[in-house]
Amino acid sequence: MTTSPLLDATGVAKNYGAVAALRNASLSVLPGEVHALMGANGAGKSTLVKILTGAIRADAGRILIRGEQLDIRSPAAARRAGLLPVYQEPALIPDLDVLSNLRLTGTPVEPFRAWVRELGIPDLDIRETARHIPLAILRVLDLARALAVEPDVLVLDEMTAALPANLAEKVLEVVRRQGDAGRSVIFISHRFVEISALCDRATVLRDGSTVGVVDIEPGIEERIVEMMLGTRIEKTRVSARAANDVTTAAGSRPRLSVRNLQLGTKLNDVSFELANGEVAGVFALEGQGQDELFAALAGSIRPTGGSIGVDGAPVKFSHPSDAIQAGIAYVPGDRTEALAMQRSVRENIALPFSAALRKWGPIRMRREQVVVSSAVARLQIDTRAQGEVQRLSGGNQQKVTIARWIAANARTILCFDPTRGIDVGTKQEIYKLLRELAGQDKSVLFYTSEIEEVQRVCDRVIVIFGGRVVDTFPVEQADEASLMRAAYGLPRGARADVGILAEVKPGSNAEAAS
């Protein structure tokens, strides 16, 4: 601990109008360490990162780099000082191809290519326009671009949040090696597994102030959570499958039944059912067709074959409004896809109420207020900056996307990675919420990139690989190893514990396995 810090920030403050994003934050990073920055949603992590890297200006505070006080006024200046960020939102220019994006930032191409390969993307076409690249890959490219210039301090803001397990693993591996190579990394994540696997120390923020710096050691998690949230939280295993689960009993029809769904080359003969009061998980590696499956169920894209049934009746969706009419709500993983960023929290939540032609008339403001506030309360959305959703922290924005459908009282909710970038406390809330919804006879289809979540919330896990349902596990059997095996398309060894689906449609497993 005798080495002097590479980066030392103290007393950093930033106000947005009435909102104090940062009050008194400090952060000190030693050479060669991987330093976690932790805090609940809205604690000010991203704001601190933006200040350190010159994207916004602090109202107060002192920042020393290698003991020198530097005035970093722009990301370009930060880059010259050896500080390179990967922000929470992708920073590639959407209309330029990857190569041009590299030239724009003066990034050497060959090291970039090497890093991309290292990070688990063997076949990147660098003439592809960024707009056409999936979000997860973009995040990785963003990281590779930063790595390619070998920065002294690499700042990663929720780098792994949008990544599927396989890519996240690679990223962690690479970041780890950065530390070993003597470079420092500031690592923001809400996932404790990653923190404990990767980081040396952690700085914890609460309400814009640094409340502690700790060494990462086994069992420290409880401490951190306590610091982050100010209170001790009950880390319960919410799951404990609801009693009504597999009682997709004889008489009651499934809420949602998908038969032989086909979508170009993306989805192939997908069949499964979602029962009333069930939370079914979908687990898959990146790009196995899960995006398309959700989009098709939500009425966003039209399947090329197969059928969808709701409550036993066949439906055809030509627009999301059809799905909504059938009681199916879709929460996309990318919140910029779901929110009107300049509008208020209230308007965003109430948006579906006005969608139909017959709802274009005068709004009953009082009733709306009641419905919206109860949804806000239920998800504990931090409404200090509620005038415009874009001013909420990333996690709170995510909550608004869910609150909308709680307010609209949707009967079936398709959640695509809803806990992306959400802090531990809130995650627990969301798990509980999903279980509660199931208890109220609602159904949830839940895609997640975190294995742990699947086990915690779901009654059943559907695994997708290469556009096919390869296996279905009751939650008891959904241990990490078997889920991973299935997700990589490997056949299940024993045939004794066949999933529910297999009984419905014999042979589908055999097909997938071959």
Next chain:
Amino acid sequence: MSRFLRNQGWVAGLFALLVFLFIITKLIQPGYGSGDFGSLARAVLPYAFAVAAQTIVVIAGGIDLSVAAMMALTSVTAASMMNGASEEYALFVVPFVLAMGLVLGALNGVLIVVTRVPDIVVTLATLFVLQGAALLVLGAPGGAAAEWLKASVIGTVPISGLPDWADAWVPKALLLLVVCLCIIWIPLRRSRLGLSIYAIGSNELAAFRSGVPVARTRIIAYALSGLFGAMGGLSLTISTGIGAPIPGPYLLASVAAVVLGGVALGGGKGGLLGPIIAVFVLRLVRTDLTLLAIDPNVTAIIEGAIMVAVVMFGAFITIRGRPAGAMP
């Protein structure tokens, strides 16, 4: 290949439309020849520069309502400076006016950056300012242009190695246009500055975070727009031999051609070739309407309808061309 089509398909389609129109023209007027093509090139000249001026700021995510006024001001300035002056003096006038366009354009950019007022309002304000300035320079149309300048857009260029009949199809005006545009556009397009212009138009925040100096890039984009505007103004003076303080119909025409040319209003997408071809298309349509002696009131209807129809058609094939199953 599919990416080429995705990126360049619009321009290619537009070019096909142009060729088609040339065939139509030849059918309507079998005597349509190289001289008439020269006329077309001269008619295209001011529009093309106006469109180039507009294109560059639209790519940078802005819009320039002051294009036509900029042309008027530079045109009257050039015309009044050359009035009664010697032929050689024009050698000084041309760079002076170009520099003036560059500076005034940069001023647009500076005002946008400093006041943080939306582009559309700033350039609307400068539209009035430049118009007023043009009126102060010349209260009524007048002035003059040097003879060598006027000659620079008339006739054809003998190119060694080309047979005469082919030479006849290379009007000076076209060559001048190509040279002026390429001298600026080609090096720009390949440079980091060019990428920065696309970047700020595509996503300003991401550009800023990628280390692009957003303010400076915006100012440069407007400065280049001013430079193209000055070229447009000079081309007006050169072709008419006078300067007129009332702006011509170049503003809306430039916006229309930019969109027809496949440059997205909003920024980040497209190039210069498409809009220039679009200008040729629009001018040739006018020629055809005149050749056909269509009722002039109907020509307004036809021009409007063509503009809408082409863009609608483009939108339609874009919708159809989406990957299987996708909906608009």
Next chain:
Amino acid sequence: AGKYTIGISNTVQGNGWREEMICAMKAQALASGEVAKLNIAHRNTDAAGQLEDIRNLISAKVDAIVVNPADPAGIKAGLEEATKAGIVVVAVDQAVTEPSAYIISNNQEQYAYLGAKWLFQKMGGKGEVFYMRGAAGASADSDRDKGFKKALAEFPDVKVAQEVFTGWQQDQAKQQILSFLATGTPINGIWTSGIDNVIVDALVEQQAPMVPVVGADNAGFVGQLSSVKDLVGAAVTNPGSIGGAGVTLALQILDGKKPAQQTVLVEPQLWENATDEGKAKLKSVVDSSLSPEWPVSISIPDWTTYSKEQIVACKGPGE
């Protein structure tokens, strides 16, 4: 039945005067019986745009081009090319600098001088005048300004209270006069560049003191001169039918009857309502059936041969 194709180029669209000019051209072409087809390029544009139109007409191989120039000097190159191609060129309404072109034009300087002089006399040779010009920077406007200034120089005690540009647009003119009246500045006369009826309307609406008004021979204003109480004013003719005269001249030249000189000027007349004689003249020309923006002088003796029905029908040969 005719043998000639005549091309027409005009650069202001949607303005009553210009529309009448086009209709006069069509009517005269039809009435002459010598024209097979008119080829009209008629749109809002500048000198460069008119050059384009003229060159397109050359490509279309017309026999003659009748042009209302956007600018006297700005289209010289195009007119020269036309003459070289053996096309007869006639400019109407304004002069052009191209020496080979024939010109038949309203005398714009004289137009302003005549009206202004009458106005200043009516004002008793002294007082304040509200000077409502046309479009800043247009060549017809600067010609008229010369005439106005000439008259002003003859009346040293007349002062310009305020000078505005109406842009030849009714709404702007009306807003300007209303704002001006609201200031309460006393004036003794108003000279307008042909945007006249809205000015009288404004005076009536605001119950402002009536002062002498000079305008053009637009149907609306001419009607007001005979009907609005207390209005003293004069209409100076600026016939849009000059277009028909241009067609006649072009046909004469095509038939080999070249006029003695290149330029034919149609001198304006002034119709006032201050004398009984003037009132009688006004009564005889009033035509409430025309659009208020159309000049009432729908024909020019010796130069046009069409009937009122023909110009109002606005149909050319073959239509």
Next chain:
Amino acid sequence: MTDSATMPQPVSIGRRLKRFMADRPLIPLIILLVILVVILQMLRPGIVNERWIANTAKFAIPLAILAGCQTMTMLTGGIDLSVGTVATMSAFIMATQIVNQDPAVAFLLAMLPAVLIGLVNGIGVGVFRVHPLIMTLGTSLIGTGFLQVYQRTVIASGARIPDFLNWLGTGVTYGFPNALLLFMPVAVLIVFMLNRTGFGRLLYAVGDNERAARLSGVRYWQVITALYILSSLLAGITGLLYIGLIKAPSLSLAEPLVLPSVAAAVIGGTSIFGGRGGYMGTIIGALILTVLTTLLTILQMPEGGRRILFGFIVLFVTAAYLRIIEDR
């Protein structure tokens, strides 16, 4: 010591004032308007009287209604350049049809092209995704063409301004322009619609993030089609009001109002990129522009200088306003 008790943090007063204004963006706009009126009064003492106010209102009202069309379309990220043509068409058709037709029939005939153009705009933008600027520019060209053709057919029958429109356009009752009778309900309706109806919500939502609106079940084309029809209808009604005010049907009657209507909306704080703005600001924006026009008419300076000044004032007003309401 006592100082600090009586005067707690003097800095925060300015900040509080700023925040106060930021929360109520109308107040700084009104202040700017008042400043302009005061300048006017200082330049021409006595001008600001009842009559002047009535006159200003008369001219501001048509502008404000057209600016309302722009506000609504701009909220969705669009723009409606066809309002000038639509207003002109209804005015011209009304004035010519009233000669031979029953007033009610004439009115219906006058509104017909408005609905048609609105419908075409809506379908073009909402279904075919043509850029609104191009779409409305195109339909306005087409509309103008049709109007010119139509004009030919009615020259013989002449035109007349119905007395009612005359009364509405120019009349004053107890010092209040009668046009307020039309404007008040229209303004209240627009404000109510934008703030308190589902349709208003959707305009904002669609303009802010179309995909999000879609995922919430909003059908884009429905919203857009309804919007452009509404905008056109308002423009048509404005045309009738305007013809009552100007009393001279011409083919370019309302064209000069188009750019100012966009400017009024932008000055009033509506974003041309969509999702942000409101109608009250627009109304004041229209008043500001009208007062500014008077101010410049009054100034005894060359036309060129006047235009320059106008440009700078528009820029200054917008910049000052943005500075004040920005809370950062």
